[in-house]
Amino acid sequence: MFTLPDYIFPDFTAALFKNAPSVRTMPAPLDGVVPENFYATTIYPEYFKIHDTWQLMSESRMDCVVVITDDLPQAIEFRNVKKGDSVVVGRQESAENGVYVDHFAFAKKQNKGDNFSFRTSNSRETAYSRDYDRLYELLEFERENGYILWVLGPAVTFDQDSRNAMSHLVNSGYVDALFAGNALATHDLESHFFNTALGQDIYSKENISMGHYHHIETINRARNCGSFENLIEKYKIEDGIISACIKNKIPMVLAGSIRDDGPLPSVYANAYDAQDALRVHTKKATTVICLATQLHTIATGNMTPSYQVVDGVVRPVYFYSVDISEFVVNKLKDRGSLSSKAIITNVQDFMVNLQRNLPE
């Protein structure tokens, strides 16, 4: 059975912390502009000494500034800062300045390798059996206790078994929120109408004649209905991911992008509105599973901290990146999202594995 690791709070009675000054702030000079020497957030637990009390920031994310509101620290994106906000300044992070970053929260004993050893990186040749086993346990735990955010690339719905598996997980309670783009939703609905994705049959792989109409025909129907709810009702759609989310009232954030046709109803045209909508979920997410999408995976990685504070308890966020490309998962690491776990495989096999191994 899965258990959460304990988090050990820093000992704030130590001299280091007691003698530290309170955090300094400066007012934001303009809307969306912050003071010189601003402090920027990381993915780790961060404490700010405010009126002599060390306050842990909850609902964090990296690359934000910290605004003090009602004596509490908040991670705010540059564009959301308002003129006059009290922005933390100074870049030291070991208490000297009233800021303390706990880089070693949940740190396991390092894999203390020898000076000469093989196989130190993560690749297609890495063993994933244990990762799967742990993930099954984790998802069971999180269904009861956590908040599971799924981030899907369109390939999840390009294959019949994979599309069915994802719908099944939604219906079984393993999905608390879904983040994707216009394409995932379009091809999922296209599959209902034509059994194809971009004109190719999702089981037989046959390219259907006039198949290049399928996705835009789908989009036109949806636009005509004005909402997913209307579309699903009118066409009695009972299969697929979008239908499962609507029926189970799972919130979806669909971010528009420069490559979209359509778009479908409810897709965010404005990228930063989409970020704000996604952040509602990354503030709550305790497990994030990203599948076959470089863009959305990195976006979510940017906005997800390595920990959450749930009922006063500090717990880790589990972040999985599942992709067939080592580049994608390594890129995530290169952006500071150090705590992510990678599984390098075809997303279809991954989805079917989850369906088979998770209890209803």
Added chain:
Amino acid sequence: MFTLPDYIFPDFTAALFKNAPSVRTMPAPLDGVVPENFYATTIYPEYFKIHDTWQLMSESRMDCVVVITDDLPQAIEFRNVKKGDSVVVGRQESAENGVYVDHFAFAKKQNKGDNFSFRTSNSRETAYSRDYDRLYELLEFERENGYILWVLGPAVTFDQDSRNAMSHLVNSGYVDALFAGNALATHDLESHFFNTALGQDIYSKENISMGHYHHIETINRARNCGSFENLIEKYKIEDGIISACIKNKIPMVLAGSIRDDGPLPSVYANAYDAQDALRVHTKKATTVICLATQLHTIATGNMTPSYQVVDGVVRPVYFYSVDISEFVVNKLKDRGSLSSKAIITNVQDFMVNLQRNLPE
């Protein structure tokens, strides 16, 4: 020396065309919604018989509907259709219906291989010497006669030589418009201030201490200035791609995305506004060069036809996709952008090759 291939117009005096009916239209039922049985565009030259005259559509793109305005056909995105617009309906494309698609415009003699042969696909092991030679000739020609649209991923500015090469091409007149995202601009400007990209030195590759501040510090300065023009003036920025574009008054379309920090001034927050802004250039582009960006390459591929009508002459559009991943360039082909040419290499080497081989 480079010469354009001749385009041979269909013989509209032939019975096929003379006996064909005029095109049928239906009014759009709502803003952004089109009639049942709408006709959708491809990347090829398309003719529409209107009042007994076959009209070639200019400024085309795929996956749009055709609206007849002032007796001329126009490719309009679904979202830009207005209620009551006259939308072409019917899906035949061999004149039966008043629509004729010229699939074989500019078609070369097929590589008429044997029944048993090797090496039919495009990969890292393909020979690119001739592609380079042709591209040099093409760009010289287009500098005088065409409209060259560049589509850049951030990696173009992650290396010093590559960044310099791109700036040089802008200054030498080989760039008519630039399409990129917030990241390309951010890291290009970061390189001015810190000689880094995402905190890593673009020459020595050293990870600079506190380097994770560099890109957001850059963004904050730009937001404070309110525009690239002000930023460049205030900080006297004379190096890099953005500075070169501003000085040479090269139009830039910077599309915001869900993964952005900031964003910088002048970045489009709304994805569809960005599409509209980009379409201004894809309507004119005669050569498109896409470097190291899957998202923007596919976006541009979607919006670029295989031909343009320039001063009444029909000419091909040359579309290059340069990426280290076979997947990216093959994906472009899988989306119907069949006429693209791929060069599979590191974008740094590609850029330096262009700089070395193109005349000032």
Added chain:
Amino acid sequence: MFTLPDYIFPDFTAALFKNAPSVRTMPAPLDGVVPENFYATTIYPEYFKIHDTWQLMSESRMDCVVVITDDLPQAIEFRNVKKGDSVVVGRQESAENGVYVDHFAFAKKQNKGDNFSFRTSNSRETAYSRDYDRLYELLEFERENGYILWVLGPAVTFDQDSRNAMSHLVNSGYVDALFAGNALATHDLESHFFNTALGQDIYSKENISMGHYHHIETINRARNCGSFENLIEKYKIEDGIISACIKNKIPMVLAGSIRDDGPLPSVYANAYDAQDALRVHTKKATTVICLATQLHTIATGNMTPSYQVVDGVVRPVYFYSVDISEFVVNKLKDRGSLSSKAIITNVQDFMVNLQRNLPE
């Protein structure tokens, strides 16, 4: 249930065939050297008119010459030709010359796509559900009726579940012959002794201290025993792929390579002896499954025809290439092995899928 497609023999009563001359031969001038204008084999069924009778070549492979022995055609590698052998000459292959290649054996109706369509290539985003379903049926059929050759890269044994799955398939009768290199065998045996592959635990992925000794320690023990049989007996090895093959008397061809440590006993030092040993199996193979090895997959592809003659019946050979890299599977196609099927995924997931879905 799986059924083999019918093969339709050419109509040799047609004038084309009746009027054709018998095949011409020339003697090989030297051992390992063939006459000018030699005819070279393909992967397709080939017929040779000998004494007025059209003889189908059985046990074919590509890139060989055809030696006529006892009035029957045989595909012989250049290096195996003997001085004076009667080698077929002339390069026409439509009967003009006494040679007829049946390029369209088993050809299905072409996927007769439109002039404008998406998704024509094979990638990580292709749907594989049906391929799996067909493969399960095929393997059940072949267990009773065919000859299944497995070609394994070392990654098959880098993960505990995958290693167990492969052993299980051997024990269940789904493996008729195994082709691999020194590394697969080494790391499979290393897993018995240390539960590691190249020093990394195949379940926990921990890098074990002094793990760089594990594979050479394993090799030394095997060399000391002198044979796999002795090693397995001495150390009572009951787990893993090599042990399963030895116990079930499944023939193994282990080809040595330039990157080997050791090698283990029974590994072929001579690459061409290994080819000859492998050809014994490719002459019989009706299904070939290649997993996660570019080198051995291409080697096997070179040596495997698209058909076999089994009890006088001509049937297709099913050739699967399973790899995480599109490049590897496309490369196979680029070498003329046109009939192969690709599944692009992590080999661990593939193996576990087979284990789960095949009857004991």
Added chain:
Amino acid sequence: MFTLPDYIFPDFTAALFKNAPSVRTMPAPLDGVVPENFYATTIYPEYFKIHDTWQLMSESRMDCVVVITDDLPQAIEFRNVKKGDSVVVGRQESAENGVYVDHFAFAKKQNKGDNFSFRTSNSRETAYSRDYDRLYELLEFERENGYILWVLGPAVTFDQDSRNAMSHLVNSGYVDALFAGNALATHDLESHFFNTALGQDIYSKENISMGHYHHIETINRARNCGSFENLIEKYKIEDGIISACIKNKIPMVLAGSIRDDGPLPSVYANAYDAQDALRVHTKKATTVICLATQLHTIATGNMTPSYQVVDGVVRPVYFYSVDISEFVVNKLKDRGSLSSKAIITNVQDFMVNLQRNLPE
């Protein structure tokens, strides 16, 4: 100008070393079998205390045992050990045992990054400008002072400019030895006869009719001549890599493999004979450049130490791996060849860069 880093010898007057026992050995029990508890080599400088003197091993390589002959340590492959050889035993490596491994030879100051930073791995998005600049300087230096071993995959000769560049480097003195397989030589010679590689024109990329004969026709001619020297003389071959090597008397090691056609004359059929032949060069190599070949790169990496002793001076070996696949270069690191430098690009661009930037 390029200068070698100084190597600082351990201070053998220190107590640690003075008090250490001499190394222990055991006789090999059989040919090709070593004693229990054998010591295995790494890529680092290793010292063995023999008769109270610390002896540096020269001409090292990893994963070998150490045989003491004439009071000097030698790295010997398992298969080359003879019964009765004195093999070093014991696995400690910090002098306790008479063995000392200098893991930090030439170690530069670590890139002492922060606790939170981006871009720590090596990818297609890494900046390579400085690597190129250093490599140009290094090769100029090594032409005069070192021994440059090139390891080539066949793709080097698949493109006209790349093939010419490599020939040029041979003629200009930048190549001291060449290691490749049968395919590189075959397609280089095929290019002379047909201007193709595997039937595809190396400039125009046209697939030539009957092109699948080209490489085997080439092989047959070479086999008929009996040697490269005879072939080159008979056909007056003045272009290409093989011809350049023969004329400049550059030693070539061509290793046969399981996927070969032919093979050509002088190709090693026996993989371990090929290893022995290659080791002659890895014992001398001061710079190794591996291009577009996973198999041969790893083979060479296994056999190349991180240092050489040249005229009594200890100097580093520079090992470059140039490939379009991050996987290949990371795999090299995963095998303990930690000191290699990677350039991730198309090998054609790499070759042309060298040709342009190195003095004649």
